[in-house]
Amino acid sequence: MRPVTESAIRSSFVNCTKGEAKRLAVPKDLAERPWADLDFLGWRDPSARERAYLVAESDDGLVGVALRVAPQTQRVRRSMCSLCLTTHTGPGVSLMTARKAGRNGQQGNSVGAYLCTDLACSLYLRGKKDAGPGGRLHESLTLAEKVGRTMANLAGFLHKVVE
Known part of the structure; x- marks a missing residue:
């Protein structure tokens, strides 16, 4: 992903008002992000843990989506991210x-997906972040194929939000 500015991030949101986008917490460390290793920018709001945000590049420019994180009701033994697997x-x-x-x-309609809680899918794919025991299943796919699959999954999710 190419580096993006706070202004570009705020103007990319498709599912919130301009006022909401203006008030949301954009990461302070944009200059230090590992842009070359990111397929999309995702972060949690440090002051409101139930909020998360995701910004991705598309053919039409940046697309930003505000997310709500459901409270964890029970500890599951193992679960899989629907984007990066x-x-x-x-x-x-x-x-x-x-x-x-x-x-x-x-009208109150929404779409949901099970995602890495820290939205660090790109770093897990590249082995830059450890997902813990059994985190990445062994696959014969190349990194480019895994990234392509992840981006296709993300595009499908974003399409459901925008349609």
């Missing part, structure tokens, strides 16, 4: 929901 034990995967864009979102 990394498995985690305990609270490493969370159900995250996104209000749909436009009229559907105004």
Whole structure:
């Protein structure tokens, strides 16, 4: 992913108002992010742990999505991220929901997916972050193929938000 600015991030959100986008917590360390290793930018709001954000590049420019993180009701032994297919034990995967864009979102419609709780899918794919015991299943796919699959999964999720 190419480096992005706070202004570009704020203007990319498709499922919240301009006022909400203006108030959301953008990471302070954008200059230090490992952009060359990121396929998308994802982060949790440090002051409101039930909020998360995801910004990805698309053919139409940046697409940002505000997410709600469901509370963890029980500890599961192992769960898998629906984007990168990394498995985690305990609270490493969370159900995250996104209000749909436009009229559907105004009517309360949303879509959800089980995602890496820290939204660090790109780093898990590249072995830059350890997912713990059994985190990455052995696959014969190349890194490029894994990234392609992850981005296809992300594009499918974002399409559901925007449609």
